[in-house]
Amino acid sequence: MIIGLVAVVLTAVAIALGWNRVRAVGRSGLIVACVLSVAATVAVQVNSLTQAFPTVGASLTSSEGSRLLDVTVPGPASRLTLSMYVYLPAAYRSGVRLPVIEALHGYPGTPETWLRKLRVQSYLDKEIAAGRMAPTVVLFPYQTPDRLLDTECTNLRGGPQTETFLTVDVPAFVRAHYSVRTDRDGWGLTGYSAGAFCATNLALRHPGQYAAAASLSGYASPGITIGDGTENTTNNPGWRLRHLPQPAIALWLGWADDDRGAARDSRRLAAEAHAPLAVTTAVVAHGGHSSAVWRQMEAPSFDWLSAHLARPAS
Numbered sequence: 001m002i003i004g005l006v007a008v009v010l011t012a013v014a015i016a017l018g019w020n021r022v023r024a025v026g027r028s029g030l031i032v033a034c035v036l037s038v039a040a041t042v043a044v045q046v047n048s049l050t051q052a053f054p055t056v057g058a059s060l061t062s063s064e065g066s067r068l069l070d071v072t073v074p075g076p077a078s079r080l081t082l083s084m085y086v087y088l089p090a091a092y093r094s095g096v097r098l099p100v101i102e103a104l105h106g107y108p109g110t111p112e113t114w115l116r117k118l119r120v121q122s123y124l125d126k127e128i129a130a131g132r133m134a135p136t137v138v139l140f141p142y143q144t145p146d147r148l149l150d151t152e153c154t155n156l157r158g159g160p161q162t163e164t165f166l167t168v169d170v171p172a173f174v175r176a177h178y179s180v181r182t183d184r185d186g187w188g189l190t191g192y193s194a195g196a197f198c199a200t201n202l203a204l205r206h207p208g209q210y211a212a213a214a215s216l217s218g219y220a221s222p223g224i225t226i227g228d229g230t231e232n233t234t235n236n237p238g239w240r241l242r243h244l245p246q247p248a249i250a251l252w253l254g255w256a257d258d259d260r261g262a263a264r265d266s267r268r269l270a271a272e273a274h275a276p277l278a279v280t281t282a283v284v285a286h287g288g289h290s291s292a293v294w295r296q297m298e299a300p301s302f303d304w305l306s307a308h309l310a311r312p313a314s
Helices: 002-018 026-048 112-117 119-129 162-177 194-205 238-241 259-273 291-308
Strands: 067-075 080-088 101-102 135-142 187-192 212-216 250-256 278-284
Touching: 067 162, 067 194, 080 119, 080 162, 101 162, 101 194, 112 119, 112 187, 119 135, 119 250, 119 291, 135 238, 162 194, 187 194, 194 212, 194 238, 194 250, 238 250, 238 259, 259 278, 278 291
Parallel strands: 101 135, 101 187, 187 212, 212 250, 250 278
Antiparallel strands: 067 080, 080 135
């Protein structure tokens, strides 16, 4: 970012000093250089906010003894092959089967947002070390083969089958390669923004696979066209709660009071929920729809999820 600003300043200075000293072609070159430097600086800043395209340098180790692995998940069911980060706590060892949480990112974004902006590895290390959270394997899968294609974790008609990837291929891969619980009581979901919608929607759609889900500033509808109309029905948590039997799962809904869209939708979901569905709500006073709010929600939402999932088992 600093380099980009320096480039903008230098090109502006070059235009000011050289405008009367060069011909038309030279002036055009100065203008192009200035425009490119501004565009590059804006692109870098936007990417730093959204992490739409990952950058080199994500932490793969921790001073607390946890590990963060970068793996490739083949998807025979979804026909997608995507990358995923796997958090293994310091207590991870063969023979002890740990609960699992799938953590989903927003749009635009990648798992890098969890790792870099939300510093999730540090939060997990601290919560587990303090005993507020059981040792847990946490997954950070990519949700689309195209960083600019918003799937909302659904199976798009004629497009990526992301729901199948996340609910079939990812669990199968993890159960085959890591020492984790295989029962639904040991599996949960979480996410922020669009990923929060994903967590809520997938939990309601697959209650036989997930026991709990946490939503950080989520929504009640996907906000995209899926292609089969289900964005208004079965891929719409609000519609599901009003029209279908509610499953015996637990939801944690968190939002900032000044985040109008997420606050409205989260309150609506909480109001429509009834037994056997259990809902816990948490509100941050200020912060809008931002990583600062999600960092405040991070530790309590993971602690809550851990309390609603089965414990590690031999």
